[in-house]
Amino acid sequence: MTLCGWPTECTEISCCESYIFRLYLLIFTFAVVIIAVVVSALWMLFEFRPNYRNRLRRQDTEEQQRIDERSFEETKYLRRFSELK
Secondary structure, three states: OOOOOOOOOOOOOHHHHHHHHHHHHHHHHHHHHHHHHHHHHHHHHHHHOOOHHHHHHHHHHHHHHHHHHHHHHHHHHHOOOHHHH
């Protein structure tokens, strides 16, 4: 053991403080990377679920059906109006 209590080449207190600070930064960096990987894995699991994707497609088709119905009604109205003139 050295002055720091860690197996390092440090012989001064300032060196130990720098070593410990760099060690904390390294641990923090690994923690952030692990959290990012976990969050992205959870997001991918949620995003690519078949039920979720089917629900999105169903909403798209329902919206498209509503637009088609409105378009059909407007076309029918315009035909009737043009026939009257």
